[in-house]
Structure formats: C-alpha cells, structure tokens
Amino acid sequence: MLKLTNIRKLLGLFISILFFSSSVYAEERRLLIDAHIHYSHDAWDMLPPKVAIKVLRDAGLKNAFVSSSSDKGTQLLYNEAPDLIVPVLRPYRKRGELSTWFLDESVIEMIEGRLSKYTFAGIGEFHIFGEDANVPVMKRVVALAKEYGIFLHAHSDAEAVENIFRQNPEAMVLWAHSGFEGPGKISEMLAKYPNLRADLAFRNEHADSGKVDEAWRKLFLAFPNRIMIGTDTYTPERWYYVIDHANWTRNWLRDLPSEVADKIAYKNAQKLADWALKK
Numbered sequence: 001m002l003k004l005t006n007i008r009k010l011l012g013l014f015i016s017i018l019f020f021s022s023s024v025y026a027e028e029r030r031l032l033i034d035a036h037i038h039y040s041h042d043a044w045d046m047l048p049p050k051v052a053i054k055v056l057r058d059a060g061l062k063n064a065f066v067s068s069s070s071d072k073g074t075q076l077l078y079n080e081a082p083d084l085i086v087p088v089l090r091p092y093r094k095r096g097e098l099s100t101w102f103l104d105e106s107v108i109e110m111i112e113g114r115l116s117k118y119t120f121a122g123i124g125e126f127h128i129f130g131e132d133a134n135v136p137v138m139k140r141v142v143a144l145a146k147e148y149g150i151f152l153h154a155h156s157d158a159e160a161v162e163n164i165f166r167q168n169p170e171a172m173v174l175w176a177h178s179g180f181e182g183p184g185k186i187s188e189m190l191a192k193y194p195n196l197r198a199d200l201a202f203r204n205e206h207a208d209s210g211k212v213d214e215a216w217r218k219l220f221l222a223f224p225n226r227i228m229i230g231t232d233t234y235t236p237e238r239w240y241y242v243i244d245h246a247n248w249t250r251n252w253l254r255d256l257p258s259e260v261a262d263k264i265a266y267k268n269a270q271k272l273a274d275w276a277l278k279k
C-alpha cells in the first residue's frame with residue numbers, strides 16, 4: 001500500500017515533470033530502449049497516460065516495451081503514443097497473480113482473445129520457475145508465441161528457460177533480469193540458446209560510478225547482440241526512477257566501445273521489436 005506522503009511526493013514529482021521543459025535535455029543523449037516497463041492498474045490514477053508518456057519521452061527513450069496488469073494499461077499508453085510503445089501482453093489481470101496465473105486455465109482464453117484483437121511484440125513479463133514451465137497453461141503460452149511469431153518475456157530461473165526451449169527450440173525468449181544470475185551463468189545460457197536475449201532490469205551490480213565491472217564487461221563483449229536494458233516499473237513508485245535510470249545507464253554505457261554500447265542501449269531491443277512486429 002502506498003503511504004499518503006509517498007503519494008504526495010509522487011504527485012509533486014509528476015507535476016514538475018509535466019511542466020519541466022524537455023529542452024533542458026537538448027544535449028546529445030544516447031538513444032535508449034527500455035525493455036522492461038509496466039503500467040499496471042495502481043499507477044493509472046496517479047500517473048495518467050499523458051504524464052506516463054511524458055516521463056518516457058523525458059527519459060529520452062526511443063521506445064519502451066510495456067506490459068501491464070491488466071493489459072488495459074498497455075493499451076492506454078499505446079493509444080497515446082504508438083510510435084513509442086512496444087506492446088507486450090502480460091497474462092495478469094491484476095496485481096498478485098504472479099504465482100498463480102499458470103494454474104488458471106481462464107488465462108488462456110484471455111491471452112487468445114487479446115492476441116487476436118491487438119498487436120503485441122511478445123507475451124510477458126510472466127513469472128515461471130523450474131518445472132512449472134511445463135504445465136498446460138505455460139505450454140499453450142509457448143505455442144501461442146510460436147504461432148504469432150512473438151517473443152516470451154520470462155522472469156524465470158535457468159531451469160524454466162531450458163524447459164521453454166525444450167518445448168520450442170526456436171522460441172525467442174527475453175530473459176527478464178537475466179534471471180538474476182551472475183555473468184558466468186548468463187554467458188553459459190546465451191551460448192547454449194541462440195534465441196535467448198537478456199535484460200538488465202532492476203540490476204545494478206554490472207556498473208558502479210560509470211565503470212563497468214570486469215566480469216560483466218566480458219559478458220557484454222562476448223554477447224554484444226543479445227543484451228538490453230530496462231527499468232522495471234513493477235510498482236507505481238518505480239516510475240520515479242525511469243529518468244534517473246536512463247541517465248545512470250547512459251553513464252556506464254560510455255565505458256564500453258561505442259558500437260557495443262549502442263547495441264545494448266537500443267539496437268538489440270529494436271531488432272527484437274522489429275522481428276516480432278514484422279517490420
């Protein structure tokens with residue numbers, strides 16, 4: 001639950017964002033695509049679509065991959081800024097379904113209905129771990145992603161990712177938070193699965209004060225085409241960090257060779273979105 005003082009702080013922040021001129025950011029900023037944004041029901045009142053879009057634009061994002069509980073949040077943002085939003089279909093209707101959704105067969109009907117009606121680049125971000133990736137609902141999700149030629153945004157451990165690829169070796173999987181694994185394990189997984197992509201959402205151990213950690217640098221240089229960045233606005237308060245996170249990201253990206261930095265910054269995400277949206 002949000003405390004009243006937090007709500008006031010957030011409101012103050014969003015009002016100042018709304019009136020803050022974008023020209024302040026006129027200097028050259030590296031393009032970014034944030035691959036991990038949610039706009040779920042508890043953010044809608046506090047942060048109306050126009051304000052949310054302004055936050056994303058002020059962060060200097062070329063695009064944002066957005067998935068929301070419920071999907072209405074994603075559609076609200078997409079209608080407001082179709083050039084900016086890459087819609088991803090979250091299988092949750094409201095907060096709190098992340099540990100039960102895969103046992104609820106009615107989720108399938110909802111996903112099938114939305115997929116036939118709207119455009120999506122992926123299904124996710126969903127939470128699935130270990131053997132649960134082999135339950136019927138999850139299997140149907142993997143099959144639907146194949147049928148529509150879209151990616152799966154999986155907040156999963158390595159075992160669940162392996163189970164997904166066992167069901168469809170050609171699946172395109174964006175590994176949310178890179179599974180919260182270390183660079184060694186991420187590297188092993190990327191080497192094993194050519195269609196695996198990894199986002200760095202809600203992680204900060206790869207860089208400090210604009211310097212990239214050596215083990216992570218090795219990973220970024222070994223797999224420059226497979227990694228992307230993200231904020232993860234899983235609660236309304238996280239929207240506060242979107243701009244800061246973009247700036248923090250630009251700072252450490254400068255510590256990498258410029259072509260690698262651009263790939264991680266936006267080109268890899270762009271390629272994934274273009275593939276899924278058949279551009």
Ligand SMILES: [Zn+2]
Nearest residue numbers: 036125232234
């Ligand atoms: Zn998330």
